[in-house]
Amino acid sequence: MKASPKSLLATLRGVRQDRPAMWLMRQAGRYLPEYRALRETKGGFLELCYDPEAAAEVTMQPIRRFGFDGAILFSDILVIPHALGQDLWFEAGEGPRLAPALVDHALESLTAAPARLDPVYATVARVAAALAPETTFLGFAGSPWTVATYMVAGQGSKDQAAARRMAFGDASAFGAIIDAIVDVTVTYLSGQIEQGVEAVQLFDSWAGSLSPAQFEQWVIAPNAEIVRRIKQMHPDTPVIGFPKGAGAKLVAYTNETGVDAVGLDETIDPAWANAVLPSQLPVQGNLDPLALIAGGEALDTAIDRILAAFPDRPHIFNLGHGILPDTPIAHVEHLIRRVRD
Numbered sequence: 001m002k003a004s005p006k007s008l009l010a011t012l013r014g015v016r017q018d019r020p021a022m023w024l025m026r027q028a029g030r031y032l033p034e035y036r037a038l039r040e041t042k043g044g045f046l047e048l049c050y051d052p053e054a055a056a057e058v059t060m061q062p063i064r065r066f067g068f069d070g071a072i073l074f075s076d077i078l079v080i081p082h083a084l085g086q087d088l089w090f091e092a093g094e095g096p097r098l099a100p101a102l103v104d105h106a107l108e109s110l111t112a113a114p115a116r117l118d119p120v121y122a123t124v125a126r127v128a129a130a131l132a133p134e135t136t137f138l139g140f141a142g143s144p145w146t147v148a149t150y151m152v153a154g155q156g157s158k159d160q161a162a163a164r165r166m167a168f169g170d171a172s173a174f175g176a177i178i179d180a181i182v183d184v185t186v187t188y189l190s191g192q193i194e195q196g197v198e199a200v201q202l203f204d205s206w207a208g209s210l211s212p213a214q215f216e217q218w219v220i221a222p223n224a225e226i227v228r229r230i231k232q233m234h235p236d237t238p239v240i241g242f243p244k245g246a247g248a249k250l251v252a253y254t255n256e257t258g259v260d261a262v263g264l265d266e267t268i269d270p271a272w273a274n275a276v277l278p279s280q281l282p283v284q285g286n287l288d289p290l291a292l293i294a295g296g297e298a299l300d301t302a303i304d305r306i307l308a309a310f311p312d313r314p315h316i317f318n319l320g321h322g323i324l325p326d327t328p329i330a331h332v333e334h335l336i337r338r339v340r341d
Contacts, residue, residue, distance in 0.1 A: 008069040008136035008316060011282050012199050012238035012261050016314045020307070022339055023070035023138070024332070026322030027062040031329065034061050045090045049075050050119040056126035063135060065329075066336055070136045070316075071127060073192065075120050077142025077203055080184050081151045083117050085110030094155075101154030103162045107176050117188055121195045128196025139197030141189055143204035143243070144181040144222040151177060160209045167218060174218075182222050186229045193234045201240040201263070202226065205321075208245015215249050220256050227258040240284060244321060251276055266320025270309030282314035287335070289324050295331040303338050 008021035029035055035058055042048045049055055058074040078096050082088040086098045100109065124139065131137055145163075152174075153162040167174045189200050207219045227239050242263035243253050254262050254277055264273055264285035273283060291302040306317065317339050323332075 005134045006136055007134075009198055009238070011314045011316050012136075012240065014260075014280055014282060014314055016312065019340060020310075020315045020317040021069035021136075022317045022336065023068045023072060024062075024319050024323050025072070027066075027068060027072065028058045028074045029323065030325035031323055031327045031332075032061055032065065034065075046076070046088060049079065050116075052119050052122035052126055055119075055123040056130065059123070059127045060130060063131070066332065068135070068336075070138050071131055072138040072201070073120070073124060073127065073140060073197065075123070075140070077140075077147060077205075078150060079117060079120060080142060080147050080181060080188060083112065083114050083184055083188070084151075084180060085112050086151060096150065096155060098150055098154045101162075102152045102177060103154070103166065107173070107180060114184070114187070117191065120188075121191050124192050124195035124197055136199060137197045138199050138201060138240075139189060139192035140201040140203060141185045143202045143207070143219065143241075144178045144185065144226075145210070145218045146204050146206045147181050147185075148174070148177050148218075149206050151181075160206050164209065164214070167214060178218060178222050182225055185226055186233075189226070189230055190233050193230075193237050197237075199238040199240065199260075200230070201242055202259075204241070204243040204246075206245070207243035207249075208247070212249060215246070216252070219243055219246075220253055223253075223259070224257045231258070242284075254278060254281060261314075261316070263318065264320065268320070270306050274309050274313055279312075280314065282316065283310065284316040284318045286318070286320040289319050289321055289327070292319065292331050292335060293324060293327050295328065295334065299331065299335065300338060303335065307339070 007017045011017055011021050042054050055074045059071055063071050078088055081098055088098055090096050128137055149160040149163040152166055202223055204219055238260040240261045241257055241259035244265045246253055261282035261284055264283055266286055266288035268286055270286055287302055291299050
C-alpha cells in the first residue's frame with residue numbers, strides 16, 4: 001500500500017494518515033553500497049557535503065532504493081560553526097575537529113564565513129528539482145546546545161563536559177555562542193526553505209546531558225527562538241524538534257518551543273509519549289537502530305509496539321536515532337513492508 005501524496009508533509013501539519021509516513025534518520029549513508037562507491041570517488045566527508053552534485057545524489061539514493069516518503073538533505077550539523085569561522089575537518093576513525101576550540105578562545109576571534117553555506121543551498125535546489133511530487137523534502141540543522149558542545153570542545157565528547165563547565169562558569173560567554181548559533185541557524189534554515197525544502201528538523205543530539213534548569217536555558221529557549229523566527233518568515237513550514245535523551249523533559253520541550261512535531265528517541269516509551277503529549281501533536285519515531293540490525297522477531301515486536309502506541313495521533317515512523325553503518329539492507333526492506341502492509 002502506497003502513501004497518499006505528500007503524506008509526510010500532511011502528517012507534520014496534523015493530519016493522521018491511514019498508515020504512517022516513513023523516513024529514517026541518516027537514511028543516506030554508509031549502509032548503502034551506492035553511497036560507499038560514491039564516497040570513494042570524492043575523498044573526504046566534508047568535501048562530499050560541499051559538492052552539490054554529489055550531495056544531491058546521496059540525498060536521492062535512499063529514495064530511489066526504498067521509496068521513502070521523505071528525503072532529508074545530506075549535509076552535517078557542523079557546517080554552522082564552519083560558517084561562523086571555525087576550521088572544520090574530519091579525522092578518519094575519530095570524527096570531526098573544530099579549531100580554534102572556544103574553550104580557550106573568544107567567539108570574537110572568529111571571522112564569519114557565511115559563503116561556506118552556499119554549496120548546501122545549491123544542493124537543496126538540485127534535490128528539489130529532482131524529487132517526485134509525492135516525496136517531502138526535509139532540511140535540517142543542529143540545535144544550538146549540541147552545536148555549541150562541538151564548538152567549545154573542538155570535537156565530540158561523551159559527557160559534553162567542556163560546554164557544561166563553560167555554561168556554569170561563564171554563562172555570559174556561553175550565551176553569546178548560543179546566540180550566534182541561533183542567528184546563523186535561522187539564516188541557514190530560511191535559505192534551505194527558500195531553495196525548496198518543505199519542512200525542517202532541529203537535531204539536539206546531546207540534549208540528554210543537561211539538568212532540567214540547564215535544559216530550559218540551553219535547549220528550550222534557543223530552540224523556541226529559532227522556531228519563532230522561522231515561523232515569522234515561513235509560517236507554513238513545519239518544524240520537527242528532536243531533543244535526544246530529553247526523557248520526561250520532552251513534555252516541557254513540546255509545550256514551550258512551538259515545534260510542529262517532535263521526534264522520540266529509542267529510550268522513550270511510545271505509549272507514555274502518546275499519553276502525555278498534546279493530543280494532536282504529530283510524533284516521529286522511535287525504533288531502536290539496534291533492533292533494525294537484529295531483525296527477526298525482535299524487529300517485528302518493536303515495530304508492532306510502536307504502531308500500536310499511536311492509534312489516533314499523527315505519526316511518522318522513523319528510528320530513535322540514526323541508522324547504523326552495519327544495518328542489513330534486507331532488514332530495512334522488511335521494515336518498510338511491515339509498516340506499509
